[in-house]
Amino acid sequence: MLSSIPPFALFFLGAIAVAFTKGPVRKVLVLAIPLIGGLNLWFGVEPGVHLQIELLGYTLTPYRADKLSLLFGYLFHIAAFLGFVYALHLGDGTPVGSVASDVGEEDITGDKTAGLQHVSAMLYAGSALGAVFAGDLITLFVFWELLAVTSAFLIWARDSERSYATGFRYLIIHVVSGVLLLSGALMLAHSSGSVAFEHIDLSTAGPGAWILLIAFGIKAGFPLAHNWITDAYPESTPTGTVFLSAFTTKVAVYAIARGFAGADVLIYIGTIMTFFPIFYAVLENDLRRVLGYSMINQIGFMIAGIGIGTGLAVNGAVAHAFADVIFKGLLFMSMGAVMTMTGRTKGTDLGGLYKTMPLTATLCIFGASAISAFPMFSAFVTKSMIMVAAIEEHHYIVWLFMLFASAGVLEHAGIKIPFFAFFAHDSGIRAKEPPKNMLIAMSIGAVLCVLIGVFPMAFYTLLPMEMDYHPYDTTHVLVQLQLLCFGAIGFVTLMKSGIYPDEKRAVHVDAEVLYRKLGPWIVRSVGGAVARIDAYVRSSVMEVVGTALKGANRWHGSMGPLARSWPTGSMVLWVAVLLAAYLVFYLF
């Protein structure tokens, strides 16, 4: 019986229950809901259409399961479970041993908004599930907008002026994406007569398909539409960001994989996404923002894989999405733990934490190893599918860019994150290990990273497409190890010889020299140029927006001619003018 209930329904009902409970009951609830839902999905749900309704002459399919949606369904249940384990301590007061209050910000741990966070995270996870099981574009649109609204509350939960403004910007961008989605859906429905969400051919489906792709792209963080990720994710609470990183972009990846697999344009968009964030990530100081950039880079691999479009590539993309939610979640969790215990996330403020937080440091290194694609870790067996597929389809340039980007991942995520937070110069902060639930959540994440890396064949059976691929061949392992070893050796050499500069400057630019054979000045000038162009484009766009707003205000503001109360005489004059105009129009 439970199998005919859409997965989102359990979460939505659960959210109501969570809203009206407190203390231990709530804790049991938030863990039980994703657990029950996940077990039900795993054991009780077969592929097929489970729910259909008629509305306005169209067939809506709010619940359709196939291998692709089921994979994301499992993933989101795991992510929700991990997220709730991680956020379980909320509402119990500031954790023991935290020095967060030294920073001055009142509630940096997000403890005071525990109820809001639990309820909105539950609704948010439910919306993500609703979206991946949506069999038509209208249902998808509804959950698309719900995702936006529910997640905005996770940003607002930080309860600061800044997070309020950020959350609002975030919401606007996502509502625009939703409106575009609906517009595209309407156009497609008009031309094809159906709102079913199936593969869409960009070359024949008309402008509606492009609008739909842009709508998906905004949520996936396509270049120029990526700013919301790095803007919003660092502004949420330590626990909120963990949820945020899991769902929104992955729903978009799912939607693109279903709708636009094999669209060539995606290869290039994806490739650009893999390398341009690296420059920013290397220069960035806020470690959670670094992870935001790193997220765009990882999504780039997925988008490129979807664009390549072969069975192997699409499998690679969705498998990488799966792995990414877990290792990126793990990294965000470790940074969230640091933030909860120290109140800081900037590289320059941290360092030396391994002395008092050894477990967190170890778990963070697990996540860093996974994202850097060390053999025996998850990204090694997922990202490689995309790279191999690129070679197989003769996209050599694309492959080279991806290789470069992989090295960049090691620099900005693999080394920078754990090094600056836990090692580097000693900041003198003596914060204790985070609460047990945080450690447990991180441990589960770390175990999953390793399990996928060690038993890839078991994981591959879940993937939607047919393929024949074995990740552990000699060449692959060797190439990857070379790439990683040279990066690591360079790093160590520079550290020992004392050339390694202070982290306030762009350290990784120097480490880049060794295996890229490029002078640091190139990276710096390229990075600088990208930043300058970006700043210029942004400021000129803002100027146009500002002028438009000023104009709108002049005409529509409370004293503008369109909004004033007019004297009766002028009103009547308007009538006369219109009468004359109509007479001329009708008679001549």
Add this chain to the structure above:
Amino acid sequence: MSQHLPVLIVVVPLLLAPLAALVGNWKAAWIVAAAASWWAFGVSIALVRRVLAEGTISYEIGGWAAPYGIEYRIDLVSAFVAMIVATIGAVAIIYARTSVRAEVSEDRGALFYSAFILCFTGLLGISVTGDVFNIFVFLEVSSLSAYALIAMGQDRRALTAAYQYLIMGSVGATFIVIGIGLMYSMTGTLNIADLAERLPAVADNRTIPVAFTFLTVGITLKLALFPLHLWLPNAYTYAPSAVTAFIASTATKVAVYLLLRFFFTVFGAEFSFEQMQLDKVLMPLALVAIVTMSLVAIYQDNVKRLLAYSSVAQIGYMVLGISFASVLGVTAGILHLFNHALMKGALFMAMGCVMYRVGSVRLERMKGLGKKMPWTMAAFVGGGLSLIGVPFTVGFVSKWYLVQAALERGMWPVAAVVMFGSLLAVIYVWKVVEVAYFQEADPDDDIREAPLGLLIPTWALVIASFYFGIDATTTADIATRAAEVLLGVGP
């Protein structure tokens, strides 16, 4: 008695109006008004059912055969509009009992209800009559009583607002009667069906385009189509809350009905849109109304005024649908007539609740109301969602049809403007939500939730706006059939 229903829907309230004034006591007057509204509500439902089952009803007053006597002619369009008016009237009268008592002094209570019934009767009369001069008479009945109702607002500016409305409304009505007179001079008849038959023969005469012009200006003035909307914002802002809720959901709707009746039935769609190219006038004005009036709404601090400007924008949507002159477009227009009545009624009623407790609907006085008046603000959010056009609300259904109608004509940019209008609606609805939910209330106020007498009617409309958003088959079906009747393609 049932064959006399077409006239009884008007006659019974018309006779009850003086009774309400004569009883003097506001409580008794309210009972009379409630009886009148609920009577009309019941009859209107019966009429819709009968028209759906048997087709157009023709009723000859006093047994004088048309075209010499006055004919009441109820087709699906008339019946549907009459039902909208009667439904909103029936809900608004319940709401008025609590709201009016707070906003209008007790000694004027009886007069208020008497004017209310008259206004209501006039609007119903316009929709059921089949005689153009009779339309003018009922138009004046409803307008004059509406001026009186608006003038009873608490704010002193209500008086000037009512005065301006009086001048503009009278100009509009005069133009309409000039148009009717010119047509009469050419055809010698006032009966709508008869006019429709005789007009083509004299259409080449210049008098007819002149009549057409006067009617265009008169009707677009009455329905507050940009730029002839200037009387509307003040009238809606300063009127008593119950009056705003009632008039905003009915008066302009009946004016839209006049537009449909004159240009589709009397002149015929072919003459209006192909020969006179009415769409070339209506569509640009509708689009400008949607964009500029939504923008103006964004900048308002007084929420009733904000909603009033939003109404002008929403009228743009209705007129836009009609200007396509296709079955789908007119269906969208008629559907939005009903849907907008529900949502705007709900929104203005929610503001009436705020007015009742806070005494003002300015944004700065609404801080933190989300906590203090949860049901009221939830109703506002519900109505607001509809205004934006979120799925599973009536607003979505209207926009869906409207966009489909635009796409059918291949007008992508028009569809884009409709979607853009939704985005603007998000902003102005959000403005209120932000203040009510995200700003801290002044801890000194002891503002409580509004009484049930206000909340129940408000929520009735909110729930209806969700119900008809999820199950749109009934309304969409009636609207489609009504559009087919107007365009002469249906049975």
